[in-house]
């Protein structure tokens with residue numbers, strides 16, 4: 425089941441998943457800042473009452489940016505990443521969004537494959553964009569999200 429994050433009860437769990445999924449995890453303070461912008465939507469994927477993954481995307485002026493997406497390491501490869509992407513696309517469509525952007529580490533093959541399967545195209549590279557470890561970013565866009573049918 426996909427549902428919106430409830431800050432009061434989900435914060436610890438989301439912060440924990442951040443540390444499991446990223447080498448530069450967002451702290452609870454950064455997550456709160458994101459929630460306070462009023463621009464960001466946090467979704468939690470729950471399977472059998474347990475949070476298995478999450479994502480957050482920011483919507484501004486008819487365009488969205490996927491900021492984070494993660495699935496607990498033991499649960500990867502089971503289709504949960506796709507369920508989260510479905511949530512991003514469906515929610516964005518409902519809000520009249522026509523295009524979604526994201527950035528991804530060049531070496532992140534699983535994520536790049538996931539995004540490609542949702543019609544995202546690689547548009548440019550930002551050299552040495554990431555730290556810890558240093559790596560290029562690939563900027564991907566889907567400018568026709570109304571055409572994604574999974």
Ligand SMILES: CC(C)(COP(=O)(O)OP(=O)(O)OC[C@H]1O[C@@H](n2cnc3c(N)ncnc32)[C@H](O)[C@@H]1OP(=O)(O)O)[C@@H](O)C(=O)NCCC(=O)NCCS
Pocket residue numbers: 445446492493494495496499500501502503504505506507527528529532533534535537538541
């Ligand atoms: C990226 C991530 C969210 C994918 O989640 P997941 O639940 O494993 O993904 P799914 O099982 O739904 O797989 C969806 C698609 O992703 C791709 N994929 C997933 N694992 C892959 C792997 N090990 N190698 C290559 N492609 C892979 C495939 O295209 C797959 O579709 P397919 O099964 O039809 O081939 C997960 O690997 C993750 O949490 N990574 C750490 C955090 C991260 O890097 N987030 C992205 C930052 S930009």
